[in-house]
Amino acid sequence: MAAVVSARRAGSTGVFEQLVKYFTVQEMPVISTRYWNNVFGMSADEVEEDGEGLYNMRVLGRNMAYFLKCKEAAKKLGVELPKFEPPVFTNFVRRENGSR
Numbered sequence: 001m002a003a004v005v006s007a008r009r010a011g012s013t014g015v016f017e018q019l020v021k022y023f024t025v026q027e028m029p030v031i032s033t034r035y036w037n038n039v040f041g042m043s044a045d046e047v048e049e050d051g052e053g054l055y056n057m058r059v060l061g062r063n064m065a066y067f068l069k070c071k072e073a074a075k076k077l078g079v080e081l082p083k084f085e086p087p088v089f090t091n092f093v094r095r096e097n098g099s100r
Contacts, residue, residue: 002031002060005038006047012038031067033060 003019005012016036023030037060039053040046047053 001028002064003037004057004060005036007038007040008042009040012036012040029067031060031064033057033063 001023003016003023005016005019007015013036016038020030033056035052035056037056039050039057041048041050041053
């Protein structure tokens with residue numbers, strides 16, 4: 001899974017962080033690049049001028065392709081996904097005598 005954010009000027013890193021957090025709490029692998037997965041521009045034409053952002057998207061694409069190839073190779077070799085374990089929820093409130 002990968003998140004990509006497009007913005008006119010600012011705010012993209014906060015949005016990117018929020019999106020990636022949802023992937024991690026669902027045990028999804030997160031594909032990364034060398035920087036935050038964002039591009040800047042008011043329009044598609046302006047985004048095409050964001051050389052650094054486009055570089056990051058190319059790196060992201062290569063990393064995603066590599067991950068998918070590795071996943072397919074593992075599947076062919078019989079490597080199974082991790083076993084599901086039901087979650088444990090804790091509220092971190094501890095009482096010495098067990099009373100409220």
